[in-house]
Structure formats: structure tokens, C-alpha cells
Amino acid sequence: MRKLFLCSSLADSVHLFRQIVGETLKGKKLTLIPTAANVEDASGFEEDEQDILSKLEMAVTILDVSKESREQIAHTIRDADYIYLSGGNTFYLLQELKRHQVDRLLIEEINAGKFVIGESAGAIVMAPDIAYIMPMDDETKAPLLETYEGLGVVDFYPLPHMENVYLNEYAEQIMAMYDDKLNLVPLTDQQAIYVENDQIEIL
Numbered sequence: 001m002r003k004l005f006l007c008s009s010l011a012d013s014v015h016l017f018r019q020i021v022g023e024t025l026k027g028k029k030l031t032l033i034p035t036a037a038n039v040e041d042a043s044g045f046e047e048d049e050q051d052i053l054s055k056l057e058m059a060v061t062i063l064d065v066s067k068e069s070r071e072q073i074a075h076t077i078r079d080a081d082y083i084y085l086s087g088g089n090t091f092y093l094l095q096e097l098k099r100h101q102v103d104r105l106l107i108e109e110i111n112a113g114k115f116v117i118g119e120s121a122g123a124i125v126m127a128p129d130i131a132y133i134m135p136m137d138d139e140t141k142a143p144l145l146e147t148y149e150g151l152g153v154v155d156f157y158p159l160p161h162m163e164n165v166y167l168n169e170y171a172e173q174i175m176a177m178y179d180d181k182l183n184l185v186p187l188t189d190q191q192a193i194y195v196e197n198d199q200i201e202i203l
Contacts, residue, residue, distance in 0.1 A: 001113040002153065006123035007192040008160035010086070014052055016192045016203045017117065026057040031080035035065050035096050036088025036121040039141040049086055058082070066096040073102055082115045085122025090133050091142035093121045094150065103151055110153050123158040125150050132157055132178050136170040154195060156183040163188045
């Protein structure tokens, strides 16, 4: 059973996440993977994420997959009730997921029913391929990435940050380039995609 909550900004859509989950989250174990932000000017990102999660009263473990052993990564991910891949550079995130074979592990966990939150870059890597996001993200920040093939756990292409003050022009450019070629699903920062098995709902 696949359960995915894909969004542009969890801070702006956390109320939708609460509605979807429909259970108390107090004490639930969440693994936060902030790796995508390693190569971005992400000052304040982690603090914002922690603030959101503290309000949900979840037990949070931070896991930077670029720095931990495969054994520690596997244990932390398998032990979690929820996994949260936060935003940053999509190409770097995919590079590090593949380097440490976390891509395969995430696919296994998703297929086994683990609830995964993907925010911005964390949503995009779920697509079959991430090359479409180049106008928004700098692929040169992932020099070791050999292929743009994503995790492929969804058959569509999330397009975050529509109407965002800073990123909308890039999102519009991607729409113009790929709207007739790919199954793009555009999202504002206040929206989210909920995937449960084969059912897809835009929130």
C-alpha cells in the first residue's frame, strides 16, 4: 500500500497532512532526511522543519544520507513510522540517495506501506525522471549523478512552487517546455498531492 504526501512546502500545507493522516501524531517516529539542502543556501530550513514537526509532537530523527553508513540509514528508515524528504537541490538529493542505495530502500519501504512525505525536491525524486526540473534546479551541484532516473514510485511529474514569488517563473518555463510531453502535476505552495495505492488526489 503506497501512501505519499507530496507538496511544495510542508509549512504551508501541514494542515492538509493532518487531515489526511487522521490520527494523533504525538510520539510517532519520523525520520527527516534534509540532505537536499546541503548544497543550497538553506539557512533557517532545518529550524522551520523542526518547528513544524514539534507542533505535530512527533519524535524526530534527523538522517543526512550523505553522512551516515548504509547500516545506520537502513535501521533509521525501517524504524520510522513516517519518512520526510525535505526540499533543496533535487539532483544532489537523487545523487546521494543513489550513492548510498537509499533509493532502493525507499522504494521497498513505500511498497510495504511506509508513509512518505516528499517536499519540493523530495516530491520530484518520486517521479520516473527528474531532468524536467533543470530550469528550477542546478544539476551541476550533483557531479556524481550518472542518470536522472528517479525513484519511479509515481507515474507523474510533480511541479512545485507554482505562483511562488521566487520560483514561479521557472515553474512556468517548465510548464511551457513539458506540458504536452509529460504528465505534469503543478502545485502551489499551499497544495499537495496525496497518493494512496493507485488513487491520486490533489488537495
